[in-house]
Every structure is written in structure tokens, then in C-alpha cells.
Amino acid sequence: MEKLKSLLSGVDSTKIFFTDLNGRTRGVSINPENIEKITENGIGFDGSSIDGITTVDDSDRLLFPVEHSLRIVEFDEKRLGFFIGRIDSEKGKSSYSDPRAVLVNVIDTAEREFGLRFLAGPEYEFFILKGDEFPEARHTDRAGYFSSDPNDRGDVVRETIVDILRKCGITFEKNHHEVTSSQHEINFECASPLEAADQTLLFMHVARKVAAANGFFATFMPKPFNGQNRSAFHIHLSMQDLHGNNMFYDESKKNGLSDAARFFTGGILRYARETSIVMASTYNSYKAYTIDREAPIARGWGLRNRSSMIRVPYASDPSATRIELRSPDPSGNVYLQMAVFIAMGLQGLRDSIDPGEPDTGNVYKKNTYSRIKDSRLLPRSMFEALAEAENSEFLRGVLGEGLFKSYMELKTTEWESFRTAVTTLEHTAYLSI
Structure with a gap:
């Protein structure tokens, strides 16, 4: 506690951040002089005023700072003490609706039941735009993949983001301009899934703040522009035993992939449809699942294949053998996305699920997908994703009954609001009738 007090003695402000069920960051400023009392007793708040946390008849919740999360x-010469928060329904009793607690539970299950730990390497894509309202939300550049224009103002924003994060202990592997105008990508070094999820909250906070300081707007909306690529949230995942040995690699097996790697992959493929509403959680998400727009449309896995839902990247070192899940986007709740990703794989291990043969060639062009409902594909609408999730005992088990119910209600309401809204496109198409 004394070390914590010492670290906070030089800050200008201190905040505790957490997510609502949608994944949107929420936060509260605290007096750092009261940190000992706050870590002991928490801060009371109205959970019913935050999406998916609780109802008005049971609204009281406690927010505790996770002490080791402080950064x-x-x-601009101002110092922020940044804590991740956990939500309790009562002191010492985790709230069923805390998304972070779901991930903690899955990680504990992996270690207790299987003796496994994981490393996650997140890749974040996002747009840096001129404003936050259309049509003013225009591009800041006309650059493309790996563009290196010294006049690119977005590049300055991106480099500032990684520099601020580096100084507080979050290091990146690479960052660059993406394929689409104004689109950027930052890949962070691998960490435990919980730490990677916690870092996501800080990254998004810093990205938005730096963009605003430069007169721009950073958005993690999956697909802000017609006819252009979406922003994705790719997750690289490796699996280790308790001694740090990579459990995805087996020199004696085809392609160097262990049976555990295949079964883990098989579990993800089996449950991909019924968990899609977590991985791609907004109405806008499903406008991105379009052929040749770098979003996976079919369930499958491939070696080095970026058109596959799951890619096994080339690894020059066996210890780096991993899988990459390419279906999520950054609009979701990162704690639930990480939890469901790992839980699907663990179920594959339990049931020894064979993933089948890897994809070959361009998956986008290999088949003609013409049926309205095609189980080979990921859901192509929010309604289809909700229908798959509604009957999923697997997803219900991972999230827990209470959170599952709250999440489905939240997402069904979102779908209904968009389903019934009349759009400009409809006016153009039908007003002349």
C-alpha cells in the first residue's frame, strides 16, 4: 500500500476504468489520498445506470481498483493514475455482470482443469478521422498499406499513442498504416489474456485522447465507410503448460501442430456461429462480413491464409506457434471476447473436436454462397447472430445465466432499434413508389 501511495503522490488525477456490458469504457475520478480506504471498501455506484450491469431494483454495486493494474x-505534462476496476455486488462477492470476472473465471478453469496458460497478442485497427459527425467525418489521408508519407498527420497521432503507452509499460510489436484511407493498426506484444484485455481499455482511452488533442477523432466503429475495409480486432493466442512449454507445437505432427492445437481450433470452429454476437456485437459489425473486404465470412482454418477465420501464422521459432482469430472487431467487450475465444478452445479439448483439413486458396472465391442461411458461414446479420446465441447452452454456460440474459436483452434491444429505423438508402430506393 505504501508503494501505491508513493506512486500516486505525483499524479494530477486518478481514475478507475471498467466496461459496461457493451464494452464501452466507463470511469470515475477518485481522490488518491483516499486510496487505502477505496481499495478496502470500494466505491458505491448505480449499476442500473450502466448498460447491462444490473436492474433498478438491485442497483447498488461496488467498484474496486485492481491494485496491480495501476499505470x-x-x-502533455499531466500525469494520470490509471486503474482497472472490478465490480462487486457486495464486498468480497463478485458481481455476475462484471465482464472482467467472466474472463478471470475462464482463465482459472484453464489452469485448474487443464494445467494451461495463454498468451494473447492483440492487433487493433481503427480510423483517425477529421470529425465525429457525417459528412464531416472525412478521411485524414489517402494513403494505403504500409504507407510512409512524412506529411501523414495520422502517422504522428499513431506514433504519439505508442510512445505514451510505451512510457507506462505497454510495448508494441509494430504499427503502420492499414489498407484503407485513414485506417491504422497497432500490434502489441503478447501478454496474459487478462492483461491484454486490461491494456485495451488504456489503449483506446489514449488513442481517443491523442487524436482529439491533434484535432482529429479516433473511432473503433467496425465499418464506417461503404465499399471499404472494416476495422478488425485480431487476436493471436498461444497455449502453454505451467512450465512455459508451447502446447500448440508438435514436431512429429503434420504442419507441426499438436493434437491439442487441432482440438482447440476445432472447438472455435464448432461454436463460432453461436458466439458471433460476442465477437461482432453491433448492428454495424455485420456489414463488414463481405467478400474480399478482409473480414472472414466462412468457418474454417488455414496455414498462413488471411482469408480464413482462423489463421496459423508462419513461425520461424516453434515456441512462437500460435493461432490468430480474425473474426472479432473492436466494437465488442474485450473481456467477453477473450473469455469466449479461450472457452471455445477448451471445449474443443474436452471433446477432441477435429477441425478438418485446412482451407486452401482464397476462401472468398472458393465457393459460391447463395443460400439465405448457410451453416458454413458466420452469421451475416445481427438477427442471425442473436438467433444462434439464443439457443446456445455453450454461451450461456460461459457467460453465466445472469450475464447471458442481460447481454441478450441488451443486444436484442439494439437490433430492434436499428431494424425499425428508416434509412436514407430506403428513402432513395422506395420514396418514388
Whole structure:
């Protein structure tokens, strides 16, 4: 506690951040002089005013700072003490609706039941735009993949983001301009799934703040523009035993992939449809599942194949053998996305699920997908994703009954609001009738 007090003594402000069920960041400023009392007793808040947390008849919740999550973040000579928070329904009793607690439970299950731990390497794609309202939300550049224009103002924003994060202990592997105008990607070094999820909250906070300081707007909306690529949230995952040995690699097996790697992959493929509403959680998400727009449309896995839902990247070192899940986008709740990703794989291990042969060639062009409902594909609408999730005992088991019910109600309401809204496109197509 004394070390914590010492670290906070030099900050200008201190905040505790957490997510609502949608994955949107929420936060509260605290007096750092009261940190000992706050870590002991928490801060009371109205959970019914935050999407998916609880109902008005049981609204009281406690927010506790996770002590080891503290990072000192420097913005323009201002120092922010940044905590991740956990939600309790009562002191010492985790709230069923805390998304972070779901991930903690899955990680504990992996270690207790299988003796396994994981490393996650997240890749974040996002747009840096001129504003946050259309049509003013225009591109800041006309650059493309790996563009290196010294006049690119978005590049300055991106480099500032990684520099601020580096100074508070979050290091990146690479960052670059993406394929689409104004689109950027930052890949962070691998960490435990919980730490990677916690870092996501800080990354998004820093990205938005730096963009705003430069007169721009950073958005993680999956697909803001017609006819252009979406922003994805790719997750690289490796699996280790308790001694740190990579459990996805087996030199004696085809392609160097262990049986555990295949079964883990098989579980993800089997449950991909019924968990899609977590991986791609908004109405806008499903406008991205389009052929040749770098979003996976079919369930499958491939070696080095970026048109596959699951890619096994080339690894020059066996210890780096991993899988990459390419279906999620950054609009979802990162804690639930990480939890469901791992839980699908663990179920594959339990049931020894064979993933079949790897994809070959361009998956986008290999088949003609013409049926309205095609089980080979990921859901192509939010309604289809909700229908798959509604009957999923697997997803219900991972999230827990209470959170599952709250999440489905939240997402069904979202779908209904978009389903009944009349759009400009409809006016153009039908007003002349």
C-alpha cells in the first residue's frame, strides 16, 4: 500500500476504468489520498445506470481498483493514475455482470482443469478521422498499406499513442498504416489474456485522447465507410503448460501442430456461429462480413491464409506457434471476447473436436454462397447472430445465466432499434413508389 501511495503522490488525477456490458469504457475520478480506504471498501455506484450491469431494483454495486493494474500515464505534462476496476455486488462477492470476472473465471478453469496458460497478442485497427459527425467525418489521408508519407498527420497521432503507452509499460510489436484511407493498426506484444484485455481499455482511452488533442477523432466503429475495409480486432493466442512449454507445437505432427492445437481450433470452429454476437456485437459489425473486404465470412482454418477465420501464422521459432482469430472487431467487450475465444478452445479439448483439413486458396472465391442461411458461414446479420446465441447452452454456460440474459436483452434491444429505423438508402430506393 505504501508503494501505491508513493506512486500516486505525483499524479494530477486518478481514475478507475471498467466496461459496461457493451464494452464501452466507463470511469470515475477518485481522490488518491483516499486510496487505502477505496481499495478496502470500494466505491458505491448505480449499476442500473450502466448498460447491462444490473436492474433498478438491485442497483447498488461496488467498484474496486485492481491494485496491480495501476499505470501512470503522461499527457502533455499531466500525469494520470490509471486503474482497472472490478465490480462487486457486495464486498468480497463478485458481481455476475462484471465482464472482467467472466474472463478471470475462464482463465482459472484453464489452469485448474487443464494445467494451461495463454498468451494473447492483440492487433487493433481503427480510423483517425477529421470529425465525429457525417459528412464531416472525412478521411485524414489517402494513403494505403504500409504507407510512409512524412506529411501523414495520422502517422504522428499513431506514433504519439505508442510512445505514451510505451512510457507506462505497454510495448508494441509494430504499427503502420492499414489498407484503407485513414485506417491504422497497432500490434502489441503478447501478454496474459487478462492483461491484454486490461491494456485495451488504456489503449483506446489514449488513442481517443491523442487524436482529439491533434484535432482529429479516433473511432473503433467496425465499418464506417461503404465499399471499404472494416476495422478488425485480431487476436493471436498461444497455449502453454505451467512450465512455459508451447502446447500448440508438435514436431512429429503434420504442419507441426499438436493434437491439442487441432482440438482447440476445432472447438472455435464448432461454436463460432453461436458466439458471433460476442465477437461482432453491433448492428454495424455485420456489414463488414463481405467478400474480399478482409473480414472472414466462412468457418474454417488455414496455414498462413488471411482469408480464413482462423489463421496459423508462419513461425520461424516453434515456441512462437500460435493461432490468430480474425473474426472479432473492436466494437465488442474485450473481456467477453477473450473469455469466449479461450472457452471455445477448451471445449474443443474436452471433446477432441477435429477441425478438418485446412482451407486452401482464397476462401472468398472458393465457393459460391447463395443460400439465405448457410451453416458454413458466420452469421451475416445481427438477427442471425442473436438467433444462434439464443439457443446456445455453450454461451450461456460461459457467460453465466445472469450475464447471458442481460447481454441478450441488451443486444436484442439494439437490433430492434436499428431494424425499425428508416434509412436514407430506403428513402432513395422506395420514396418514388
